[in-house]
Amino acid sequence: MDIRKLTDNLSVAPQIFAHELETVQLAGFKSLICNRPDGEGNDQPNFSELEAAAAARGMAMRYLPAVSRKVTDAEGAQFGALLAELPSPVLAFCRTGMRSTTMWALSQAGQQPLPDILARATQAGYDLKGVVRRLVHGGKTPVDTADATHEVVIVGGGSAGIAAAASLLARSPGLDIAIIEPADTHDYQPGWTLVGAGVFDAPSTARSMASVLPQGVHWIKAAVAALEPEHNAVVLEGCRVVKYKQLIVCPMAGGAGADAKYDGYGSCPLTVERGKIVLAEGTDGGKLAPRFPQWLIDGTQPSALAWYLKERVLPPLYGQAMLKGREWLARPEMVG
Numbered sequence: 291m292d293i294r295k296l297t298d299n300l301s302v303a304p305q306i307f308a309h310e311l312e313t314v315q316l317a318g319f320k321s322l323i324c325n326r327p328d329g330e331g332n333d334q335p336n337f338s339e340l341e342a343a344a345a346a347r348g349m350a351m352r353y354l355p356a357v358s359r360k361v362t363d364a365e366g367a368q369f370g371a372l373l374a375e376l377p378s379p380v381l382a383f384c385r386t387g388m389r390s391t392t393m394w395a396l397s398q399a400g401q402q403p404l405p406d407i408l409a410r411a412t413q414a415g416y417d418l419k420g421v422v423r424r425l426v427h428g429g430k431t432p433v434d435t436a437d438a439t440h441e442v443v444i445v446g447g448g449s450a451g452i453a454a455a456a457s458l459l460a461r462s463p464g465l466d467i468a469i470i471e472p473a474d475t476h477d478y479q480p481g482w483t484l485v486g487a488g489v490f491d492a493p494s495t496a497r498s499m500a501s502v503l504p505q506g507v508h509w510i511k512a513a514v515a516a517l518e519p520e521h522n523a524v525v526l527e528g529c530r531v532v533k534y535k536q537l538i539v540c541p542m543a544g545g546a547g548a549d550a551k552y553d554g555y556g557s558c559p560l561t562v563e564r565g566k567i568v569l570a571e572g573t574d575g576g577k578l579a580p581r582f583p584q585w586l587i588d589g590t591q592p593s594a595l596a597w598y599l600k601e602r603v604l605p606p607l608y609g610q611a612m613l614k615g616r617e618w619l620a621r622p623e624m625v626g
């Protein structure tokens with residue numbers, strides 16, 4: 291166990307395990323804060339297990355999970371509130387102790403001099419340069435000044451983000467669009483089904499991000515840490531601020547709250563045997579919505595034609611049509 295002291299009331303550590311709680315208690319700690327989300331790593335006990343083990347020793351424990359490198363201002367404030375509430379000294383932990391240290395620093399911004407905060411973190415072995423700007427502003431990311439501004443900002447360069455950018459450019463060539471996407475590669479996820487079936491190899495389903503981004507789109511290679519819709523701004527990891535007129539958020543499949551719906555191709559081909567697939571086409575709500583006439587492909591039965599589509603037709607259609615903004619299989623319409 292690698293416990294590092296930040297103040298007399300707070301120390302931080304990498305992941306704690308139930309069998310270490312005795313040592314933690316003997317070291318004088320009265321309470322714990324877990325800043326690591328359950329299920330982040332396969333080496334990690336769940337919060338509830340640790341909480342029960344801590345309770346059996348009469349120690350208080352709280353769960354304030356944060357995503358690695360995306361600690362928010364609000365989480366910093368909540369951490370401060372927990373420190374005020376819990377019996378001290380407190381031991382906070384995450385995977386390495388960095389998130390706990392960041393939250394502490396955010397909670398202290400404006401309360402103690404910045405050099406003191408940074409010095410304590412450095413002494414404990416944590417480099418806070420990524421959040422200095424927030425610390426200078428009292429634990430809050432300043433969103434009044436932008437590091438970049440674009441007409442349209444799209445969060446996520448997956449299928450949805452790239453197709454949306456390409457569709458917009460097809461309608462308005464020259465539109466100022468930025469895609470914020472941290473990954474180097476873009477995956478053709480539907481191809482993974484056939485990786486599992488041994489037909490494609492995994493590397494063939496990945497393309498470099500630069501090669502699939504539509505021409506003219508600005509690529510901001512970073513992850514979004516926070517959305518600030520009231521300021522028309524997103525905050526990136528490392529606290530850079532990007533402003534926009536229109537925001538499209540697609541960091542993964544699904545999403546609610548949009549005022550337009552995209553009734554595009556939606557299918558989940560089920561590989562039931564080599565050479566045959568069930569082409570289960572449906573809408574977002576899971577309703578069957580076959581696009582092919584039943585006499586050609588019965589979407590409820592395995593067929594060799596569906597396999598052929600999946601293996602030969604849909605991959606190029608994805609790359610050459612969908613990601614290029616051709617809405618051959620789509621009917622965007624306004625709702626609400």
Ligand SMILES: Cc1cc2nc3c(=O)[nH]c(=O)nc-3n(C[C@H](O)[C@H](O)[C@H](O)COP(=O)(O)OP(=O)(O)OC[C@H]3O[C@@H](n4cnc5c(N)ncnc54)[C@H](O)[C@@H]3O)c2cc1C
Binds near residue numbers: 445447450481513515
């Ligand atoms: C095995 C498998 C088989 C599938 N088969 C089919 C099929 O046959 N037919 C079909 O229609 N669909 C299929 N799907 C579903 C389809 O792949 C998804 O619906 C589609 O990829 C979702 O696109 P998306 O852009 O919403 O999300 P993704 O393609 O997952 O893209 C999200 C992007 O957002 C980025 N991101 C995440 N967080 C942030 C952040 N904080 N800041 C910036 N960027 C961020 C990610 O890096 C990622 O690049 C399949 C999926 C899988 C996994």
